[in-house]
Amino acid sequence: MASQEIEALTQALAKLPGLGPRSARRAVLHLLKKREVALSPLLAALTAVKEKLATCATCGNVDTTDPCGVCADPRRDQRALCVVEEVADLWALERSRLFPGRFHVLGGRLSALEGVRPENLSIDALIRRIAAGGIDEVVLATNATLEGHSTAHYIAERIERFPVRVTQLAHGLPVGGELDYLDEGTLAQALRARRPVG
């Protein structure tokens, strides 16, 4: 019954994770009623993000600059590299503010079931970063899932030949847990107690 435009907005919002049709309708009503304090800022923020959105060619992070804010920050420890499956994991670790180094986003995890093979992830790019030198430690911060573990082990084997310390997050992650869902305390503990892959 709503106009075509309002219906389109409701559907676009309903597709966001965490919002269903009902909450999308409530969100739309909120936006319509709070034009100046809700709709305008959201529209401006979306426009700005869309215009500037970039994938970091170095690490795979999504940001409004390339290189991303993390890669461009000269205060970050250039010698420590943390390998994560997804951008969401990078953000989760950044929120904990505990990792001083930089990141490498794989873009997923190896999965026989889903047909994800090494060449579908940015593993070659990771090898090139490590081969270029200057990195002392690689933290394999894949999820504590079966696929996360085998991805970490595959990468550990591939980088065995380089003079870098390869570590992984300590157990402390709940089994089956995905980084992005963990509280910062658990993440902090897991990162502090990281240990060599072996």
Add this chain to the structure above:
Amino acid sequence: MASQEIEALTQALAKLPGLGPRSARRAVLHLLKKREVALSPLLAALTAVKEKLATCATCGNVDTTDPCGVCADPRRDQRALCVVEEVADLWALERSRLFPGRFHVLGGRLSALEGVRPENLSIDALIRRIAAGGIDEVVLATNATLEGHSTAHYIAERIERFPVRVTQLAHGLPVGGELDYLDEGTLAQALRARRPVG
């Protein structure tokens, strides 16, 4: 740690009802990853809605046209008027597709506690619509709350002098229930069994 633009987008989304900081972050990540299928349609929909957004001068509905789609529809029964507290309630009734007439949005309910008095609601405009004639029935579809009931009674007294049938939604609404939260079956039942205010 995210850029200023991404942070602004996260905050704008986190203010929507139903989304907190965590789900807003997940929504932002989804938008960043699905630029073409998620971010672009949402941006286009928001832009279209913002450009066209209008409050219907007749009924108070929010739509992209004034008069709104309901008021402009010649197939609607011009003799039946349904009075609701909020635009959300109008939308909830429209979703049930059971009321063939038109609407009048009060913009709230009388509340001594919140200092909402008759002049703060569009009650005078309602009286003018009824005084203009052509209306046979006024359905007072305020919420089944104490304040909703007293608002309905106040309006019923004000329009007593007009030759219209004044009805209210049947009990069937759970006590304390707000229209916008009810399933369509309950709404349908309550509307079908509506009875004269007495």
